[in-house]
Amino acid sequence: MRIPALGRNWAQPVYQGTNPEQLRAGLGHFDGTEAAGQIGNFVLAGHRSGIPSPPLRNIDSITPGASITVSTPQRITYTYTVTSISTVDPADVAVTAQVPGQPSATPTKAMLTLVTCWPADGHSKRVVVEAPLASARGGEL
Template sequence: MPGRLIEDRADPVETEERPAASDAPDGSVRPRASIVGIAGELLVTAGVLILLFLGWQLWWNDAIMASQQSDAASDLSTEWVEQARAQQADAPLPAAEGFGDPVVDTTAYGNGEAFAVMYVPRFGEGSQRGIAEGIGLDVLNSYQLGVGHYPDTQMPGEVGNFAIASHRSAYGGGMHEIEQLQLGDGIFIQTRDGWYTYRFRDFEYVTPDTVDVLAPVPHRPDLAPADRIITLTSCNPLYSTAERIVAYGVLESWQPVSAGPPDEIAAQVAAWGE
C-alpha cells in the first residue's frame, strides 16, 4: 500500500512536468491560453486597426479629397471663363495697363459659399482649390472646397489684407507645401471678375492666438492700409496644431477673366477644362 501511495503521488507530478504531451499528434506541448494573453492580442489588433484608420485618414482619404477639391475648383474656374466668353463684346480688350484698378467684389457671401479659386504653381499639379467664405470645418473639411476666407478681412484685389486658411495635412491639404514657397512665387486668385496675381514675400511663425496677422496691416491694426496683400495661414508643423505658419504676398497685377489667365499659368489653366 505505501508503494501505491508513492506511485499515486508521483504520477501527478510527472503529468504536470509534461502536461500537454497528448494534446498534439506529434507529442509537442501546446501553450495554454490565458486572459492576459487574449487581452494582449486584442490590444495589438486594436492598435493595428487604429494605425490603418490613421493611414487611411492622413493619406488615402487625403488624396481622394485633394483630387475632388481640385476638380471642383477647375469646374468653377471653367464656368467663369465660359461665362466671360459668352458676355464678351467683339471690341478688343485693352492692353494690360488699361485694365485699371482691380475690381473688388462687394458681394456679401454666406458661410460656405465659394467665390474664388486659388492656384499656387509651387504647390504642384492639381493644387487649385476653391475658396469659400468662413473658416469652419464645413469649409476646410469639404470635398468641394478646402480653403476658407477669414470673415471681416478684405477681398481679392482690395486694399488691405485678403486672409485665407487651409489644412496643411489631411482633408485635402490645400496648403500642404506652404513651407516650400520662395521669394517671388506666384499666388493666383481667380474670381468671377478676373485674375489677381500676388507675389510671395515672406514667412512668419506664430501662436494660434496671434490674430493680429489678419489685420489690414498685419500686427498693426491701428494703421490704415495702403497695400493690397494676401495672407495664407495653416497649421505648423505637419500633423500638429501647436503653431501657425503664415505666408504673405503682395498684389502685382490683375486682369479680367475675359482676358484669360496670366501667361505664367495659361497652359495649366487651359488643361483644367479638358
C-alpha cells in the same frame, strides 16, 4: 486659387468663412477681411493635415518670390507675389489685421495672407505666408 509652388496643377476653391465645412472643402476666407484685390488684407486659411488631401499640406514649398493667383467669378485674375513666410503663435491674430502685424494701421495696398498649422501634423504654431498684390487683369465680358 492657384499656387504653382505647390504643384503645376494645384488649384483650390475659396469659400467664405473658416468653419469646419469650408475648410474640409478647400480654403476659407476669414470673415471681416477684404476680398481679393481690394486694399487691405485678404486672409485665407486651409488645412495642412487631418483631412483627405489637405490643400496646404506642402506649404513649405512656398518661398519668397512665388506667385499666387486668385480668379474671381467676374473673370478678374489677381496675382500676388510672396514676400515673407513666418511661424507665429496661434494667439497672434495681428497677422489677420488689415495691415498684417499692425492692427491700428490704415492699409494702403492689397495683401494676401495664408494661414495654416505648424508643424504639419500639429497645431502649436501657425505658418503665415504674406504676399502683396502684384497685378490684376481681366474683368466681366
